[in-house]
Amino acid sequence: MFKRVLIANRGEIAVRIARTLREMGVSPVTVCSDADRHALHVRMCDAAVEIGPAPSRESYLVTQKIIDAAKKLSAEAIHPGYGFLSEKPELAAACKKAGIVLIGPPEEAIVAMGSKTSARALMKKAGVPVVPGSDGAIIGGDVEIQMAAKKVGFPIMIKAVNGGGGKGMRLVRSDDELLSAARMARGEAKSAFNDDAIYLERFIERPRHVEIQVFCDGHGNGVYFGERDCSLQRRNQKIIEESPSTAVDGKLRAKMGEVAVKGALSVGYVGAGTMEFLLDPHGNFYFLEMNTRLQVEHPVTEAIFGVDLVREQVRIAAGEKLGYTQQDITGRGHAIEVRIYAEDPAQGFMPSPGTITHLQFPAGPGVRVDAGVTAHAEVPMFYDPMIAKITCWAQTREHAIARARRALEETKVGGIKTNIAYLDALLAHDGFHKGDVHTGFIPEHHDTLAPPPAEIEIERAVLAAVLHRELDDHASSAPSAPSTTNDVGAWQRAGRHAGLLRGFFQR
Amino acid sequence: MSYSVKVNGKEHAVSLRQVAPGRFVASAFGKEWPLAVVRQADGTLSIAAGDDRFDAQIDPFEHGAFVDLGVTKIFVEALTLREAQKRKLQEASAGGAGDWQVxxxxxxxxxxxLVAEGAVVKKGQGLVVIEAMKMENELRAPDAGIIKEIQVKPGQTVVASAVLLAASSK
Known part of the structure; x- marks a missing residue:
């Protein structure tokens, strides 16, 4: 087993990986940009190398800086997390050259699956069903885009060839929206992935996004850990994920799982990977893309199967065998993950970076929190707006939903805007309770998802605001809880802060 | 003290009278509310309004504050009567009606x-694209008008609420 592993990432996923490494007796080390010197992921690790300015193109996305950091800290392996360099074949190649193990699939498998167009062709060949599309990146300008669109047929989804996470994706319903959408998609793809190549694909109406978690060792063995239903998406960004899917029964699960494992093994895949499918209302499924890395929503799978996917990744990267077969894998209960974003639903979901003035995460039975921030931390404008994930497990779906709503109610994030109330409205939605979801669920129900506050809430808010002003104007007239931050010494404050952190780390 | 409290576009008159340390009686929404309040170490107010007990975290923002009641966050502007009067006078004397800024x-x-100075724009037309947290956001015209002044260039970094451009309504 490795003695030391470099985490080439930031935020909640770097924190999450560090935790597992710690449990395995492996020393976690990491990198940070100038904006992240005080970040939680740095504090969770034994060492950190500063790798440059805040914009990720000058720090987290520079392969050589990551390799140099690993060498400097004598790390034997690199865990790339998700995003950043995790799906770049350059990192795999550079690792190989430097004699460092990449905790991820081999370079060839990343290349095969990295370009969505080549992945489509390969999966088609391996017998995995695919959606009709432009069969390759569009070469040329407006005329070529219009010609390709005519061939594929509306509605059309524009996608970045080297994209992911919804960046550079646009749905186009008619010819007159096509060119401006293509321009936006290219712009986003360029800024997010430094590559503005796009392709077109037929848009399947009312599909679910159902993905299969696959896992392969380097010895030709592959298994799947069920599915995740990630149909609740806003602008193609997942915000709530659950497992199992209400649309997948044992038979369909086995069919999708077997196809997924076959597809992965056909490109020599090793480690954790996710095969994303569109599932139509008739039980037909189509290959969308493969994510050749750990997925943001992996805790949902961990909750159901009682597996630590990062631990498995590290074990497999160190050359070990799976040590179990498909028959050994059984899921239990229901899990739901909600993603908390620093964004303002009231203003068209504009990002809301800033300083977190107040922070409280939920706890209690069946609740898991993965966060990359602490109170008083700055949420920088340079990176993804997701600040935390809350995953709730329970015996039944209804109970898991109730638990997730309870957990959201306990969550307090002050100083920045978040989507917490929006997530709660989704969880409370009748259509969601019935399991009647599809990837267009959020736009379809948008108007009912931001209900005006109830009368009692208005009354409470008004009374609280007035009391707040009154107490501020006559500070002495307010009785305080045993100690207030105004009158304690610095040592006492530091001690209390450390106590809070201990609680946080142990969760 | 008497307040004029604006929430969701509606104004409510509230008067608050202290009866003991941490104990008040409020007159609002057409009734009397016995209130007890404790300020927790982290600034949260624990409030009992009659039999209704709740926590409120208050986040000042611009002229008001976001009141976080658990899941719901509500923007509230609580002004003393004097402040409210002053505000009304200011609003009445402010700039040419219909002019706007982005x-x-x-x-x-x-x-x-996406536009040049002097351009005639329609309501809802895209004007500026801003990137933050890896997302591009198109800012649109709140109304029809003529672009008077553009204050930013592509590549420029801007702070929150920075004026990007100004327009007049014809």
Missing amino acids: RSPMPGKVVSV
Whole structure:
């Protein structure tokens, strides 16, 4: 087993990986940009190398800086997390050259699956069903885009060839929206992935996004850990994920799982990977893309199967065998993950970076929190707006939903805007309770998802605001809880802060 | 003290009278409310309004505050009567009716400016694209008008609520 592993990432996923490494007796080390010197992921690790300015193109996305950091800290392996360099074949190649193990699939498998167009062709060949599309990146300008669109047929989804996470994706319903959408998609793809190549694909109406978690060792063995239903998406960004899917029964699960494992093994895949499918209302499924890395929503799978996917990744990267077969894998209960974003639903979901003035995460039975921030931390404008994930497990779906709503109610994030109330409205939605979801669920129900506050809430808010002003104007007239931050010494404050952190780390 | 409290576009008159340390009686929404309040170490107010007990975290923002009641966050402006009067006078004397500005809703980078000075724009037309947290956001015209002044260039970094451009209504 490795003695030391470099985490080439930031935020909640770097924190999450560090935790597992710690449990395995492996020393976690990491990198940070100038904006992240005080970040939680740095504090969770034994060492950190500063790798440059805040914009990720000058720090987290520079392969050589990551390799140099690993060498400097004598790390034997690199865990790339998700995003950043995790799906770049350059990192795999550079690792190989430097004699460092990449905790991820081999370079060839990343290349095969990295370009969505080549992945489509390969999966088609391996017998995995695919959606009709432009069969390759569009070469040329407006005329070529219009010609390709005519061939594929509306509605059309524009996608970045080297994209992911919804960046550079646009749905186009008619010819007159096509060119401006293509321009936006290219712009986003360029800024997010430094590559503005796009392709077109037929848009399947009312599909679910159902993905299969696959896992392969380097010895030709592959298994799947069920599915995740990630149909609740806003602008193609997942915000709530659950497992199992209400649309997948044992038979369909086995069919999708077997196809997924076959597809992965056909490109020599090793480690954790996710095969994303569109599932139509008739039980037909189509290959969308493969994510050749750990997925943001992996805790949902961990909750159901009682597996630590990062631990498995590290074990497999160190050359070990799976040590179990498909028959050994059984899921239990229901899990739901909600993603908390620093964004303002009231203003068209504009990002809301800033300083977190107040922070409280939920706890209690069946609740898991993965966060990359602490109170008083700055949420920088340079990176993804997701600040935390809350995953709730329970015996039944209804109970898991109730638990997730309870957990959201306990969550307090002050100083920045978040989507917490929006997530709660989704969880409370009748259509969601019935399991009647599809990837267009959020736009379809948008108007009912931001209900005006109830009368009692208005009354409470008004009374609280007035009391707040009154107490501020006559500070002495307010009785305080045993100690207030105004009158304690610095040592006492530091001690209390450390106590809070201990609680946080142990969760 | 008497307050004029604005929430969801409606104004409510509230008067508050202290009866003991941490104990008040409020007159609001057409009734009397016995209130007890404790300020927790982290600034949260624990409030009992009659039999209704709740926590409120208050986040000041611009002229008001976001009141976080658990899941719901509500923007509330609580002004003393004097402040409310002053505000009304200011609003009445402010600039030419119909002129508008576009401000950046968040810190970010200007990706592109889609109009030129002197351009006649329609309501809802895209004006400036701002990138923050890996997302591009198109800011649109709140109304029809003529672009008077553009204050930013592509590539420029802007702070939250920075004025990007100004327009007049014809």
